[in-house]
Amino acid sequence: MVIDGGLPQDAPTPRLVQVTPEMSEILLSRTVVNRRLDWGQVDFLADSIIRGEWQLxxxxxxxxxxxxxxxxxxxxxxxxxIIKAGIPVWIYVFEGLPRTAFPVLDTGKRRSGVDTLSSTGEKYLPVLYSTIRHVLLFKNMPDSSWSGNGSRIANGRILAAYNEDSGMYREAVAMGREISRHVFASQTGMAVGYFVTAEAAPAVKADSWIEGLTSGANLEIGDPRLALTKVPHMRVRSAKRRYAMREQVAIYIKSWNAWVQGEKIEKLGFKKTENMPMPVEVKFDR
Structure with a gap:
């Protein structure tokens, strides 16, 4: 292995520069060969800058x-x-890169959210990642679409959310996997529903809620738990009407709220035009 063979003659020189919106406009005016602009990616990066999540x-x-x-x-x-955010950021500028290098720029595999969580040692990483992402969507844009460019979340936010409440996310994934075996819904949908309701109502002992959903024993007509288990087509891809993730979470919350409040309900559903229901809050007395 060659440790120090000397720099190649055409090696670019890196400089750490605080790039302002004004400087960005000047640099963009000198674009000669570049890819088609993906405005969804621009919005995603600008949002990261505005949130203070930009990392060097x-x-x-x-x-x-x-x-x-x-x-x-x-x-x-x-x-x-940078222009859209209107905020300067520190960034490395590589000067003197040969134009012949352009075809190989950004051809590597992009790191996924699952890759980001791989260092945690957790199981069921795809479900964990999806659960964290959708919990963040629930908290930040409950009444907007949870698909498309507007719903993208930076991997750094995913990891930060995990680190802030790893135990609860681990429990939610376990519960989501178990509940989905008995309810026609995805593991993620049930995990997100469990997380947001347990967070809102920590004083409620959910053992009987989970037992009712998973065993169905002694549930009478009108029991919200029974109604939830009877909702069709939440995860069947071949169904004509399959509930999306946001709708699955909303239906879970509707059932939970009715159960906590002692209400009877025989049929559950959710329309795309409805606002997301918020979980009933039941806090510990101080």
């Missing part, structure tokens, strides 16, 4: 010459995000 990494901006005169080869999404 090795990924930056590439120019074919000096910062003052070089043409932009890579970084148009980051620069447009």
């Amino acid at each position: 990494t090795h990924q930056g901006i590439a120019l074919d010459g000096p910062l003052d005169t070089g043409c932009l080869l890579d970084g148009q999404h980051r620069l447009n995000a």
Whole structure:
């Protein structure tokens, strides 16, 4: 293995620069070869900047010459995000990258949210990632669509949410996996429902709730738990009307709220035009 073979003659020079919106506009005006702009990615990055979640990494901006005169080869999404956010960020600028390198830029595999959580040692990572993501969507945009570019969440936020409440997320995944065996719903939908209701009502002992859903023993007509187990097509892909994740969570919360409040309900459903129901809050007395 060669430890120090000397730098190649065409090696780019990295500089750490605080790039402002004004500087971004200048650099973008010097774009000569670049990819088609993905405005969804721009919105995603701008949102990260506005939230204060932007992190300095090795990924930056590439120019074919000096910062003052070089043409932009890579970084148009980051620069447009800086402009949209209106906030300067620190970023590495690589000067003197050969234009022949352009075809191989950003061709590596993007790190997924599941990859981000792999270091936690948790089981069932796809369900865990999906649960955390949808809990964050519930908390931040309950009445908006949970699909498309507007619903993307940075991996850093996923990991931060896990670290803040790892035990509860672990419990929610376990409960979601168990409940979904008895209810026509996805593991994620039931895990998210369990998480947000348990968080809102920590004083409620949910043992009988879970037992009713999983065993169905001695449940009378009108019991919200029975109604939840009878909701059709929450996870059947071939069904004509399959409930999306947001709808599954809403139906779970409707059933839970009725059970906590002692109400009778025989049929559950949710329309896309409805607002997301909020879980009943039952706190401990101080």
